[in-house]
Amino acid sequence: MTTQTEVKVGDAAPDFKLQGIGGKEYTLGEFKGKKNAVLLFYVLDWTPG
């Protein structure tokens, strides 16, 4: 088992660099100082929600 540390309120949000549809890369850092961000972690595309 890998030990994971859950990110909690008050923590610095871990940055990421991920590819979206069309191959464009997004980072969380690009919004720093500019916008808030809502990160929706969802499961398996074909399930509801």
Next chain:
Amino acid sequence: MPAFEARLKDFEAANTQVMGISTDSIFSHDAWAKTACGGISYPLLADIHRETVKKYGIWWADLNANYRATYIVDKQGTVRFVERYGKGEIPDPEKILAEVKKL
């Protein structure tokens, strides 16, 4: 996810970027966004290496996937709201929007 699409303008008005993240591939995202959801215009990001979900502590080892969760991050990069979901539970855009407006 389509529920957030419907309220996207309200999130934008609150100076907030909505992003969807999962461990599915971008090809799977594309098919899903176009067909099942009638089009999703906010970024859907593919964490195919599971690095991001592990950083957030929501990697589901048994399925090699991620748990459902929502994080609100403020402009300074600080986590201000966290919600995790069990089976069958989904995020409520109205609730998340209300939390964003508190920032």
